[in-house]
Amino acid sequence: MERFQMLKTFRFGGIHPDPSKEYSKGKPIERLPLPKKLLIPMSMSTGAPAKILVDVGGSVAKGQLIGEKSGFISANVHSPADGTVKAIRNITLPAGNVCPALEIETSDEQTDPFSEKCDDTFVQGLSREDLVTIIEKSGIVGMGGAAFPANVKYNIKEGVKVEYLLINACECEPFLTCDCRLLIERREEAISGIRILKRLFGNPDTRLCTETNKRSEAESLITGVKDGSFALEVLKTKYPQGDEKSIINAVTGREVPSGKLPLDVGCVVVNLGTAIAVHEAVCYGKPLYERVVAVTGNGIREPKNLLCPVGASVRDVLDYCGGLTDKADRIISGGPMMGFSFYDLDTPIAKATSGILVMEKIAPKKEYPCISCGRCAAACPMRLVPTRMYKFIMNERVSDAIGINLLDCRECGCCEYSCPSGIPLVQGFKMGKKIWRMKK
Ligand code: SF4
Ligand code: SF4
Incomplete structure (x- = not known):
């Protein structure tokens, strides 16, 4: 009977694009063979780039701190491999920002320094502050796309109560499948990470949240979680269900007011991949230097879910997936809704690269004048009036667009x-946002 109940979702707006998960959903996670060259960006999180700690010609060990966080909002960077620093140079990331990067030539022989699990009693004895420190040192950022340094988000002020911890495995962006594979293949690690986070946040009501198109995978994960430490929340498949504000509204009915954060309504949202990274950092001492990337779309010969070291190039990844089809046209970092086009195949995989989507050519959309139909406003989950904001920006009235909540x-x-x-x-x-920030 439960399955015929009305499914929860966010109240306002949203769309139903074709999920297109079939390309890579059934592909087990494979490890990308370690490339001979890695290019490690010092900027893989929101905020300031990390400060380089090694010199050209020096050797580095797998997991070694090579970039130190350089501000309150910044994240440490670690080497994904044993090797030698060959160069330091500036690179341009898909979002257009320029940052320094380390070129590392990887050694033929690699060590495995993070294979030993620490004692459970050690983990149980860690205080909230200890856990935040481990997460900070490990360079963990939000892996669902936001790349916000996790320690900043998790360092809750004394007296602030977290009522809900929502583990986000919605993966609502079409095509992407890495969280789906994590649900299937990384069950124990996910459960451990969720329990650690629950303790860190003071034992809030904890839910593993996913959409109906991943129901069976999430149900398998939760089977056997008998202690009631967290429950499953299967939400309607609707984009952008995985957005922080949307998921909070869907599960709790609460609305995060304009300009406020999830914590202001007693909620914290953590991506499933991030929870697994927390488990690895706390239980194995392993920093975040690799991640699962969905390589998908109709323009790649062999779609896969690949465990990639940070710094592997898009070219390395595409080559391992059999290369592009003859009709391949666009290569996108992330999904089709919020991703950026890669314009250089030497661009490195970063901590928040959830997917590489290769699409065949589609006819470009022709642009016509606005007919004031209001469909844009009806679809907006933030209850904005997109057509008005757009007209203000095009008429060089950015402050008026800000006045109707462009931010x-x-x-x-x-x-x-x-x-x-x-x-x-x-x-x-x-x-419009860029112009506003430049003016400020
Ligand atoms: S901008 Fe909005 S109101 Fe104008 S045509 Fe497009 S959907 Fe309709
Ligand atoms: S105005 Fe912004 S938040 Fe609203 S639908 Fe458009 S892109 Fe999404």
């Missing part, structure tokens, strides 16, 4: 997807 825009793309006139709304919002 609340999540750049989810629901408005643009729904627009019959093919207006590039999200591009306009990104530009």
